[in-house]
Amino acid sequence: MSNPVSPIPSLQPMGPAPLPVWTRFLPAGQVVVREGDTGASMFVILEGKVAVCREPTHRREARMLAMLNAGDFFGELALMTHCPRMASVVTVERTVVRELSLNGLAVAGARHGVEAPVVAMRCRERLLADALRSSPLLSGLSPGLWAQLGGALEPYSVGVGETLLSRGHPGDALYILLRGRCGVFHTHGDGRITAYPDMTEGDIFGEVSLLRGRLATATVTARTSCTMLRLDQTVFRKLFWGQAEIRRALVSLGLERMHRTMGVISSSTEG
Template sequence: MSLLERLRSLFSDSASPSSRADAGGASAQQPGTPGSAESTPPVVTRFLQKGEVVVKEGDPGTSMFVVLEGRVAVAREAQGREPVIVEQLGAGEFFGELALLTGAPRTASVVALEDAVVLELSHTGDRAAWADYGVEGDKVEQAARERFMAEAARINPLLASLSPELQKQLGHAFVPVTVPAGETLLTRGKQGDALYLLLRGQCEVFHTHDDGTQTAYPRLEEGALFGEISLLRSRLATATVRTLTPCTLLKLEREVFEKTIMTQPNLRGALVRLGLQRLKQTVQVMAEPSRPPDDNDA
């Protein structure tokens, strides 16, 4: 079976996690996988066959992996299109760190391109245990933050325009967070506490009129920045933002925002322009007749 065929079957597979494991993924009985946390050692060496699924996008994740030998492909599900391979990893590289650091579901699937050997680092272990295997936890976290920022720059033109030095600085300042569907991140009329960058998922944005009816803005997709108006202009949030799906975000707290963004004229200016565009949109929304929310607003 070709890699593309394997990816197709992977993303179209509607079986339960346990049955997927029986079909060639990581076994539920294997140490280091969810479901056996009490008996999970901190580090497990896994031997993979070509085409074997290491992790599946959307599944729970409580461990990360370091490639010792061979190569693996990282693939993301593309809505309405073929699965897309976003990168290939070889010896010394790692994946799955977001799940380990934040408890987020897997944001991509990983398939062995050839016979490979990986170390699986469990959340039940500590960094001292990892060090026995040559894995330095501080360096892993630093590299993970750099990867988050690289992904952010890939999907957000404003961040992509920044110098490598400033991207690195922001990579250390942003904190990765995961949020379930239905959680409110900003509330109209209340002070915002952070700048957000949406890495995975969708958020709805709406204005609530005085009579309780709502008018929806365009949804926020991956790569969207929001929360800048309240931080830059000391204003209350002009709209409510709520997660439509489970979301992974990078969050920059107000205090850190003031120390980083406010000292960078070019970045501050770009955010001011973004905020002005949104304020104009808010004025237009407020001028429109209010209407009850429909299914597309919820």
């Protein structure tokens, strides 16, 4: 297959494995997992090769993230965090994989070098790498601070329609959006609603309440299923309150958001 990204939309993903441990013999061009789907298993490559791909949306083109070979594993994020699949994986040649449920990981993981602690560590590494890749603000932090911050961030997922922040109510965390799309709304005093541009992967929100203890200035609701990293306010105040570098970055972001909010309110009053 010369381009493993383009055939993805026309192929059918596999059905669920009926056993805790299941061996799959797959032809070239088979979708093993599809981005956005729920999943309760991970895969170890015994033979062959697969491509890890991001599928196209209205805001981005399809792209290949990695090629994995025998001995590599994938799908662990959905298994360990219950978040939707973060990417699609398609075989690029005849491939044999061992599919493991959570029970299968406990029973047979060590046989393939994927014991639960190893998998959990890899989950965090991949989520943090994703955050760095998609967020200019985070990628500007020093390596030491990023390593410390990475240890405090927790995977978090929400379904369509769930509210993450409500205007006029206290926020309790900082969120880094990795997958999905969130709507942002300002409710005026007369009940009218103004929508801001949607938040997409790499966007950060919740910083105003986190830093200043103020009520949220906008409502944020998941338009799609979303996967993110979450930094609890209590953890932030305990570990990062004195870190000038991260405070400066978040203050800058918060001021930008507050100016935008004041602009919305001002234009509404003038109208």
